[in-house]
Amino acid sequence: MNPIVHECEVAVIGGGPAGAAVARLLSLWGRDVVLVTAPSDPARNLAVSLPPSVAKLLAEIGLLDAVDAAGFIRSTGNTVWWGDKEPRSRAFAGGTAGYQVRHRDFDRVLLSGAEAAGAKVIRDATVREADVEREPARLTGDVDGVPFEVNAAMVLDASGRQGVVAKDRGLRVEADARTIALVGTWHSDGGWEVPDDSHTLVESFTDGWAWSVPVEPGLRYFTCMLDPRVSDPASGDLGERYVASLKRAACFGRLLHGATMDSDPWGCDASGYHAKSVAGDRFLLVGDAASSIDPLSSFGVKKALGSAWLAAIVSNTVLSDAALAEAARSIFEGHERQVYEAFRRQAAGFFDQVAADEEHAFWTGRAQRHEEFPGEPDIARFRDDPSVLAAFEALKASPSIRLVVTPQTEVIQSAVIGDRKIVLEDHLVTPSVPEGLRFLRGVDVRRVVDLAGEHDQVPDLFESYNQTCPPVPLPDFLGALSVLLAKDVLRNDAMC
Ligand SMILES: Cc1cc2nc3c(=O)[nH]c(=O)nc-3n(C[C@H](O)[C@H](O)[C@H](O)COP(=O)(O)OP(=O)(O)OC[C@H]3O[C@@H](n4cnc5c(N)ncnc54)[C@H](O)[C@@H]3O)c2cc1C
Incomplete structure (x- = not known):
């Protein structure tokens, strides 16, 4: 055909x-x-x-x-029994x-x-x-x-x-850890005895964890996450293994008392x-x-x-x-x-x-599967950098500023995510930041450098920046300015 x-x-x-x-x-x-x-x-x-x-x-x-x-x-938060017999309910922020x-x-x-x-x-x-x-x-x-x-x-x-x-x-x-999910739906005419029925529920148990999501009044998915290599391979078919796993989640077991399973459980790789x-x-x-x-x-x-x-x-x-x-x-x-x-x-x-x-x-x-990945420069990396902290302290102690761009600063074009397309934009490069800087916590550092020489007080520079760019909070602005000073993009001649 x-x-x-x-x-x-x-x-x-x-x-x-x-x-x-x-x-x-x-x-x-x-x-x-x-x-x-x-x-x-x-x-x-x-x-x-x-x-x-x-x-x-x-x-x-x-x-x-x-x-x-x-x-x-619409869920308002989560209720968890995570390494603890007492439930902890947390509402979503704001x-x-x-x-x-x-x-x-x-x-x-x-x-x-x-x-x-x-x-x-x-x-x-x-x-x-x-x-x-x-x-x-x-x-x-x-x-x-x-x-x-x-x-x-x-x-x-x-x-x-x-x-x-x-x-x-x-x-x-x-990845090194294997997870299978055993999924089932349960119905309870009288609802569920939980602090808030819109919540996702999570419970850890000896060899896995279980999780429940409501989809209709009285109807919830209950899913168990196990590792096929190390979790208790309760004997029997998938349905029996599912029920046996849920029983190991003691709080879920109590919740399900009197509820009925709505459909045959099934499993998938997770x-x-x-x-x-x-x-x-x-x-x-x-x-x-x-x-x-x-x-x-x-x-x-x-x-x-x-x-x-x-x-x-x-x-x-x-x-x-x-x-x-x-x-x-x-x-x-x-x-x-x-x-x-x-x-x-x-x-x-x-x-x-x-x-x-x-x-x-x-x-x-x-646990302990942390793996560092060298990322693009961001303010989090600079926050603990002693040279940035020192620049911040020096800036605070300086009664006025006279900021000049250092001779080693170069402007190069690098690709960034634009509206619907990848575009080229100016980045500031010095020997201390060869990968280039453009935005730090939403602060456009190229623009800060353009404005830097026009002001002799940090609050005036901040004001001027916020009038010409999307406004940023003062702590983020001071952080970005400290990075520019610490990484030799700017020099404060008022301190000489
Ligand atoms: C047990 C479990 C619980 C999870 N819980 C959550 C949760 O609470 N919250 C959350 O955000 N995420 C959760 N996830 C993850 C979430 O489901 C996925 O991250 C998400 O669905 C990924 O979306 P996707 O479009 O990339 O892939 P998928 O949603 O997997 O979509 C893939 C699509 O490709 C189609 N397809 C596959 N093969 C072919 C083919 N050969 N030809 C044509 N079409 C094909 C499939 O039919 C499907 O439509 C969970 C996952 C699992 C396994």
Whole structure:
């Protein structure tokens, strides 16, 4: 049978949060996009918690109103029994609210948003092969046995854990700790005895942890996370193992007393991994196709949306400006790796807390997995730098300023993330900061340097900066100024 052939600029594999978001953004920006997504198994639906901060990304993608209108439960915080028999409830900062969503329903809202923006969505279609070496790149697969082919200048692999492009190219690096999730839904006519029924509940136990997300009044998902290599392999089938694990979570066990299981439990892999490389000449790995973080963070979807937003900017650049393609890919590589390492460190910190009391290999294997990744300069790195602290103290002690740009300061053009594209912007370089400085905590240091010579008092310089740039708080401004002095971009001649 001859395949149905589609030609486009960008082919997206996968209609999860990452695929739908990147397809929508690129379509809104006038790109010709085809998104191919496989059928989902209705018996393996998952409920996930989304933090309040996901709203900013949803707004960026233009789908906040659609998600708000979908009627998901709004969560006000979390209740945890984490290494402790007493529950700790914590509300989200500032009275904000997250979302408790069934994955499939959330994906449907986002996918409709991609279609509404003009992306061609091919549903129930499985990509069997992705050839990203040839030009144009080619996806081949089938919809209900009917073959199709998509030819595209770029392929965005957003196929999640499947990693269609990543796996074929041997790009996947599995993490050292393995996690399986056993998932079930429970119904309780009388509701649940918890401080706040909108909350995500989390409980650690001897050889794993359990987690519960509400999706309807009286209906909750209860999921157990175990390590197949070291967690108690309770005998029996998956259902028996699931119930046995939940019993080890004593507080959840009490909650479930009198509740009924609503459907057959099922299991899936939830181990972390990252790809060695997430960008090639004609492909990007987006969302979980690039890396997967521990579900404990509840940030997987937010990470996928952030990855999609940057992938849209990077693809838009690659397709329109060959001179910036390499820089764009390198920004994507750096960003994806940094985000992954940051979440990995955060999760290791949480596992550390339980490992202090639980000697089990599940916990000790997950704690202490910190791995430093050399990132771009940021104010956090400079905060503990003695030369920056000394510059800050000297600035405070100086009754006036006479700031001059040092002769070793050079201005070079480096790639940064702009609106819809990677662009070149001025950076300040000295021997102490060869990687260059542009923004520190939102302070545009190039602009500070331009204004520096015009004022003899720091408050006047700060005032002048805030009148001509998006305002920043005084502590951030003083921090940035101290870095400029410590790293020999500026010199204060008033102190001579
Ligand atoms: C047990 C568990 C609990 C989690 N809890 C949370 C949570 O509370 N909060 C949170 O934010 N995140 C959570 N996550 C993580 C979250 O689900 C993922 O990070 C997120 O879904 C990633 O989005 P994605 O679009 O990259 O990939 P996915 O959501 O996996 O989407 C991939 C898409 O690609 C399609 N696809 C796959 N193969 C093919 C193919 N060959 N051809 C065509 N299409 C294909 C799939 O059908 C799917 O539509 C959890 C994950 C697990 C495993």
